[in-house]
Amino acid sequence: MQILKYPHPILRHKCKPIKKIDQELRDVIAEMIETMYAGDGVGLAANQVGLPLQIFVLNTSGDKNKPEEEYVFINPVITKKFGGFTESEEGCLSFPEIHAVVERPAEVVLQGAALDGSLQQFRWKGLAARAVQHEFDHLQGKAFIDRLLPVRRLEIRGDLEALEREFETNRQLGVIPSDHQIAVTLAEWEQKWCTP
């Protein structure tokens, strides 16, 4: 799996709910977890690796030797937000080298299915609350840059433009498929796991 970078269009794709969890999907999720660790991330959403599916993986310790802190959420929903707002710096594997301060609710309740299909629900605070909101946003086609104050967005504009130029170059080289080809691939994945 390859982590796709801004402004790849799949980062703007609204991921579809999973209708069936089978062994092939579990293998895909295991690979997502490996990819998260390989990228030194604490979370990874499915569309960051090209999958239009409502799945994210998380380990806020960032340490693959702490599997007890590893979570998989399928079809996640944020059911409550509370504790006011807090500000902290965020980064994202799809925006390499870019960091910015984002304001978010301090605590959330997030529920979703686990790998075995059972419903799990947790109340999150601190870094974990921030991480689950960041990953949940990805599945809605949103990125952390959408939540920046205009002045902070201005500060990273040059870095974003550099990524946009890199993307254009890769597209001209054929490294990144056309929008049409991407849409065809996404429809295949959705057909496989998002239809009953």
Ligand code: ZN
């Ligand atoms: Zn991210």
